[in-house]
Amino acid sequence: MRDELIRATADQGRIRFIGARTTHLVSTAQQKHQTWPVASAALGRTLTAAALMGSMLKAEDRVTLRILGDGPLGAIVAQGDAKGQVRGYVQNPTIELPPTPEGKLDVGRGVGKEGHLHVTRDLGLKDTFTGTSALVSGEIAEDLTHYFFTSEQTPSAVALGVLIDVDGSVLKAGGYILQLMPGADDETIDLLEQCIARLGPISKYLAAGKSTKEMMEDLLGELDPKVLNSYEPEFYCGCDRERLSTLLKSFGPDELADMRREQGGAEAICHFCSEKYQFSADELLAWEQEMRET
Numbered sequence: 173m174r175d176e177l178i179r180a181t182a183d184q185g186r187i188r189f190i191g192a193r194t195t196h197l198v199s200t201a202q203q204k205h206q207t208w209p210v211a212s213a214a215l216g217r218t219l220t221a222a223a224l225m226g227s228m229l230k231a232e233d234r235v236t237l238r239i240l241g242d243g244p245l246g247a248i249v250a251q252g253d254a255k256g257q258v259r260g261y262v263q264n265p266t267i268e269l270p271p272t273p274e275g276k277l278d279v280g281r282g283v284g285k286e287g288h289l290h291v292t293r294d295l296g297l298k299d300t301f302t303g304t305s306a307l308v309s310g311e312i313a314e315d316l317t318h319y320f321f322t323s324e325q326t327p328s329a330v331a332l333g334v335l336i337d338v339d340g341s342v343l344k345a346g347g348y349i350l351q352l353m354p355g356a357d358d359e360t361i362d363l364l365e366q367c368i369a370r371l372g373p374i375s376k377y378l379a380a381g382k383s384t385k386e387m388m389e390d391l392l393g394e395l396d397p398k399v400l401n402s403y404e405p406e407f408y409c410g411c412d413r414e415r416l417s418t419l420l421k422s423f424g425p426d427e428l429a430d431m432r433r434e435q436g437g438a439e440a441i442c443h444f445c446s447e448k449y450q451f452s453a454d455e456l457l458a459w460e461q462e463m464r465e466t
C-alpha cells in the first residue's frame with residue numbers, strides 16, 4: 173500500500189483532521205540512517221508529525237520539529253512541507269534500551285521526560301515563528317498534544333505509531349492529528365472522544381492494515397467528514413554537493429588546508445539524510461585560493 177496523507181474537515185468545519193500512512197517514508201529514513209528500533213520509532217513518529225503538520229502550511233513554507241530531551245537518543249529533528257516532502261534525523265541512532273513492562277519500545281525513556289519541543293514555521297522568506305513547550309512524556313504524540321494546547325491554544329488529539337519488525341525493519345507507520353476549531357460544542361467533543369477511544373491504540377490500528385481513508389471514516393464517520401485533498405508524503409532531503417560545499421567552506425582556508433594535507437580531501441555528511449559527499453584535494457585548494465584572494 174502506498175503512503176497517503178489526507179486532509180479533511182468534519183462537523184461543518186469545526187473539526188480538522190489530518191491522517192497519514194507513512195510506512196515507506198519512515199522505512200526510507202530507517203535505512204538511510206541505519207537506526208536501531210527505539211531510534212526508528214522515535215524518529216518515525218517525529219517524521220510522521222512533520223508530514224502531518226507540513227500539510228497545514230502554504231506552498232513554499234516549512235515546519236521544523238526539534239525534540240530536545242534528556243534521554244540517550246539526543247536531539248530529534250524533522251522537517252516537513254506542504255508538498256509532503258519530509259526529512260529528519262536523530263542524534264544517536266544506535267542506542268539500545270530494555271522494553272517497557274508492556275513489552276513496547278521505550279521511546280519515552282529514549283527521548284527523555286525532561287526537555288523541550290520546539291516547532292518552527294518558516295513562512296517563505298518573510299517570517300519565522302517558533303513555539304516551545306515542555307516535554308510531557310517523551311512519547312512525542314503526547315508532547316505534541318501538549319504543545320498544540322499550550323503554545324497554539326488549539327485542543328488536539330495526536331496519535332503517532334511506528335511498528336518495528338523483529339529484524340529491525342519498519343513494518344507500519346502512520347498517525348493522525350484531530351483539532352477542534354472555534355465553534356466546536358461539548359456534544360461534538362464528547363462524540364469525538366468516543367471515536368478516538370473506539371479506534372484504540374494507533375499501533376494496533378496500523379497493524380490491521382487499514383487505509384488513511386478508513387482511518388478517517390472510523391474516527392469521523394458520524395461527523396460528516398469531507399476530504400480537502402490527499403497526496404503521497406515521501407522522505408526527500410534536497411541536499412546536494414553545492415550546499416554541502418558551502419558548509420565546508422565555512423570552516424575557512426586554514427582548516428581546509430589542514431584537511432587537504434592530512435586527509436587528502438574532505439568528506440561531508442548531510443545530517444538529514446546521511447548522504448556522503450567527497451571533495452578532492454584539488455577542490456579544497458581552489459576554494460582556499462579563492463578565499464585568500466578575496
Ligand SMILES: [Zn+2]
Nearest residue numbers: 409411442445
Ligand atoms: Zn541530505
